[in-house]
Amino acid sequence: MEERLMNVDLTGKNVLVTGASRGIGRAIALRMAAAGARVAVHGFSNLERATAVAAAAGNGAHAFAADLADRRAPGILFDEVVSRFGRVDVLVNNAGISLEMPISMPDDKWELAWEKTMAVNVRAVEILTRRAVRHFGKIGGGRLIHIASRAAFRGDTPDYVAYAASKGAVVALSKTIARGLGKQNIMSFVIAPGWVRTDMAAEFIERHGEEQVTGTLALPRLTEPDDIAPMVVLLASGMADHATGTSIDINAGSYVR
Ligand code: NAD
Numbered sequence: 553m554e555e556r557l558m559n560v561d562l563t564g565k566n567v568l569v570t571g572a573s574r575g576i577g578r579a580i581a582l583r584m585a586a587a588g589a590r591v592a593v594h595g596f597s598n599l600e601r602a603t604a605v606a607a608a609a610g611n612g613a614h615a616f617a618a619d620l621a622d623r624r625a626p627g628i629l630f631d632e633v634v635s636r637f638g639r640v641d642v643l644v645n646n647a648g649i650s651l652e653m654p655i656s657m658p659d660d661k662w663e664l665a666w667e668k669t670m671a672v673n674v675r676a677v678e679i680l681t682r683r684a685v686r687h688f689g690k691i692g693g694g695r696l697i698h699i700a701s702r703a704a705f706r707g708d709t710p711d712y713v714a715y716a717a718s719k720g721a722v723v724a725l726s727k728t729i730a731r732g733l734g735k736q737n738i739m740s741f742v743i744a745p746g747w748v749r750t751d752m753a754a755e756f757i758e759r760h761g762e763e764q765v766t767g768t769l770a771l772p773r774l775t776e777p778d779d780i781a782p783m784v785v786l787l788a789s790g791m792a793d794h795a796t797g798t799s800i801d802i803n804a805g806s807y808v809r
Pocket of ligand 1: 570571572574575576577597619620621645647648650699700701702744745747748749751753
């Protein structure tokens with residue numbers, strides 16, 4: 553029998569990972585580089601941390617800074633990466649925020665939190681995605697991988713209504729790109745994590761205790777960033793292109809659809 557080893561090789565591919573200075577984005581950047589990709593490590597304002605991730609990744613990785621809440625920043629970021637790397641083959645929309653906003657909040661604070669959530673979690677994703685799609689059209693194709701959330705499908709607690717709504721928007725965006733642009737060799741995927749041990753989850757765990765989170769899991773331990781990253785590498789490789797439009801749940805069995 554012919555032996556076929558599965559080798560996930562990203563040699564020659566350039567990948568932009570947003571929010572890669574820590575957490576899930578950092579794990580994705582390191583895994584991408586280990587598979588042979590050249591990684592554009594986007595960090596918020598803290599270029600020092602992103603630079604450290606780029607150094608750890610090696611393979612020509614480079615750090616870029618941008619505040620994605622700023623309307624113009626995502627487009628500038630994408631153009632900067634293309635001008636430095638020559639091309640981008642994969643965009644991982646990972647950066648995101650999760651703001652607690654109880655329904656009882658004063659109107660002005662509520663509106664600000666809603667707008668900030670939509671700016672980072674949806675508008676920046678939309679701008680980067682459009683830039684990437686236009687670029688992919690010129691280079692013969694590419695892959696989009698969006699880190700959404702279980703909340704898009706299951707819903708969240710009422711204190712996180714904007715967060716859940718923003719991730720639902722990303723899922724719809726991804727499906728639409730996938731359905732419309734596959735024949736142009738443009739694929740789009742969603743990863744929908746449950747709780748993952750990062751700074752984002754730390755505050756909740758600190759307040760409510762880890763048992764509050766692990767008690768809802770089918771598995772014995774909380775998901776780590778590196779439980780997410782290998783799937784993202786596989787999607788980036790092209791070996792899973794026929795799954796375009798899909799959303800992959802990585803939530804330790806806490807929400808099985
Ligand atoms: P994290 O807070 O550690 O990382 C978020 C990243 O986004 C950081 O690198 C941060 O700098 C970046 N970011 C936030 N606001 C930004 C802005 N205005 N401009 C530029 N960058 C900005 O959290 P994480 O858990 O690693 O989150 C990564 C993604 O995973 C997010 O989209 C998040 O919604 C999603 N997610 C996380 C969990 C979880 O439990 N941790 C669960 C489901 C989905």
